[in-house]
Amino acid sequence: MEWTDLIITAVKTAVIYLGMVQVVPIMLIVERRGAALMQDRPGPNRVGPFGLFQPIADVIKMMMKEVTVPRQVNKALFLLGPFLVLFPASLVIAALPFGDYFTLLGRDYLLQVANIDVGILYVLAIGSLGIYGILFGGWASNNKFSLIGAMRSSSQIISYEIPLGLAACSAVLWYGSFSLREMVYTQEGTFLGILPNWGFFYQPIGFLLFFIAAFAETNRLPFDLPETEAELVAGFHTEYGPMDFGTFFMAEYMNMATMSGLMVAMYFGGWHLPWVSDVTLLQWLGSRNLLAALQVVTVIVKISVFMLMFVWVRWTLPRFRFDQLMRLAWRNLIPIGLINLVITALIMYFRSAQ
Amino acid sequence: MREVLFIAFSLFTIGAASGVLLSRNPVYSAFSLILSFFGLSGLYLLWGSTFMAMIQILIYTGAIVVLFVFVVMLLNLQTNRENSSNIVFLGVVSASVWLFSLIILRVLTRSIPNKILEIPENQLRTISKLLFTRYLWPFEILSFFLLVMIIAIFAITRTQEIAHGGEK
Numbered sequence: 001m002e003w004t005d006l007i008i009t010a011v012k013t014a015v016i017y018l019g020m021v022q023v024v025p026i027m028l029i030v031e032r033r034g035a036a037l038m039q040d041r042p043g044p045n046r047v048g049p050f051g052l053f054q055p056i057a058d059v060i061k062m063m064m065k066e067v068t069v070p071r072q073v074n075k076a077l078f079l080l081g082p083f084l085v086l087f088p089a090s091l092v093i094a095a096l097p098f099g100d101y102f103t104l105l106g107r108d109y110l111l112q113v114a115n116i117d118v119g120i121l122y123v124l125a126i127g128s129l130g131i132y133g134i135l136f137g138g139w140a141s142n143n144k145f146s147l148i149g150a151m152r153s154s155s156q157i158i159s160y161e162i163p164l165g166l167a168a169c170s171a172v173l174w175y176g177s178f179s180l181r182e183m184v185y186t187q188e189g190t191f192l193g194i195l196p197n198w199g200f201f202y203q204p205i206g207f208l209l210f211f212i213a214a215f216a217e218t219n220r221l222p223f224d225l226p227e228t229e230a231e232l233v234a235g236f237h238t239e240y241g242p243m244d245f246g247t248f249f250m251a252e253y254m255n256m257a258t259m260s261g262l263m264v265a266m267y268f269g270g271w272h273l274p275w276v277s278d279v280t281l282l283q284w285l286g287s288r289n290l291l292a293a294l295q296v297v298t299v300i301v302k303i304s305v306f307m308l309m310f311v312w313v314r315w316t317l318p319r320f321r322f323d324q325l326m327r328l329a330w331r332n333l334i335p336i337g338l339i340n341l342v343i344t345a346l347i348m349y350f351r352s353a354q
Numbered sequence: 355m356r357e358v359l360f361i362a363f364s365l366f367t368i369g370a371a372s373g374v375l376l377s378r379n380p381v382y383s384a385f386s387l388i389l390s391f392f393g394l395s396g397l398y399l400l401w402g403s404t405f406m407a408m409i410q411i412l413i414y415t416g417a418i419v420v421l422f423v424f425v426v427m428l429l430n431l432q433t434n435r436e437n438s439s440n441i442v443f444l445g446v447v448s449a450s451v452w453l454f455s456l457i458i459l460r461v462l463t464r465s466i467p468n469k470i471l472e473i474p475e476n477q478l479r480t481i482s483k484l485l486f487t488r489y490l491w492p493f494e495i496l497s498f499f500l501l502v503m504i505i506a507i508f509a510i511t512r513t514q515e516i517a518h519g520g521e522k
Contacts, residue, residue: 077381118478121408128416132388135420139381139427147427154424158417178478 081137149235
């Protein structure tokens with residue numbers, strides 16, 4: 001590895017990470033305006049044109065507020081909590097593929113921080129660590145509401161990791177690879193001549209399971225039981241001050257972006273445009289770097305669609321009750337996931353036997 | 355570089371593991387356990403086995419320790435030392451010393467391989483093939499044991515519930 005490689009990798013990491021952090025302020029305004037749209041009211045529209053500077057005002061407010069640490073808390077774990085949530089949320093971004101590769105000074109660089117050969121396992125493994133921040137933070141708050149919120153969160157995330165994993169297993173079986181990049185490569189071209197060759201058309205049940213479980217994993221409505229304001233004040237972050245709460249908030253949005261990125265890479269063709277192959281596009285555009293830019297834009301647009309769906313679902317569906325949530329995971333989603341896995345395995349077996 | 359990293363990860367793992375034993379607060383113990391698993395997966399990564407490293411984090415750190423922490427918090431264990439009597443303490447210490455000396459003996463009497471084992475190109479395929487051919491029976495028997503244990507736990511908790519008149 002040369003020095004230029006090292007510098008470019010560092011720059012790439014910084015650009016992708018900072019780009020993903022921008023999801024937070026954008027989603028702040030999108031979510032509030034989206035809610036307003038669905039509830040037939042204007043929403044925040046005073047700060048800047050169309051209220052676009054509202055996130056800046058929100059962040060300044062959070063930064064300026066006094067930082068308070070309640071006296072009854074376990075200080076070390078209490079302060080560690082938000083960072084234990086943000087840290088894994090930032091790490092998983094490394095495995096997401098944003099495009100094929102770009103050329104610089106005669107060398108090719110992948111549009112991905114790290115091309116891990118077991119990418120999907122990496123995302124699931126690191127992604128499951130975010131729960132510790134919630135658990136320790138909730139416990140250290142020394143408050144019944146926080147503790148119950150943390151407990152709910154952990155049992156919910158563990159339960160929904162199983163359908164998520166089963167859906168991922170079926171996808172891995174289908175593509176024959178654990179690498180997200182390999183999965184995206186397989187999805188080029190068309191299926192039956194009309195549809196794009198995307199995983200969604202081969203694994204619709206798997207996608208549905210993954211989609212539902214993604215909501216539970218990110219603690220979003222209709223599965224935001226860890227922070228139900230009607231029963232638990234604010235759940236695990238009841239005792240937290242302004243920016244600590246902000247950190248939890250950031251992590252939630254970054255997790256949503258990662259989950260969207262995963263769904264795009266696994267089920268919606270990653271950087272591929274429908275019906276057009278990369279080779280044809282390269283002929284039209286004439287330059288590898290232009291193609292890379294187009295691929296990044298494609299991925300971002302696809303991720304944005306999923307982010308909008310998160311907002312849409314949030315303001316459409318009411319919250320589940322906790323026993324309903326558990327029943328949905330254990331009695332419905334897990335059996336469906338197992339059946340899907342067996343069917344996928346059978347199809348793969350008969351296809352290879354031919 | 356490799357040696358430095360190896361020593362760093364090993365020291366980290368050992369330090370965290372002794373933290374599990376030495377801390378009075380069970381929640382701190384669980385936290386140290388997480389750290390020591392991280393050290394272990396770092397060692398796996400160093401040996402070039404990404405799959406093992408990820409599985410280590412996914413299963414042990416991501417699932418099993420979460421359950422530990424869950425139980426510790428749910429039972430709200432207090433930090434009291436009076437629970438453990440001297441006899442139990444002595445028993446634990448002697449068992450540890452005995453096991454540790456066994457390991458030392460084993461290491462001293464056997465020749466230690468001088469090179470790092472070859473990691474095959476496609477680890478996943480190799481592991482899966484071994485699991486489903488050479489180690490099929492141990493694998494199946496182990497999973498059967500796990501199933502039996504799950505059913506046993508279920509049966510025990512359910513009968514107690516029924517005995518106390520709880521019906522669901």
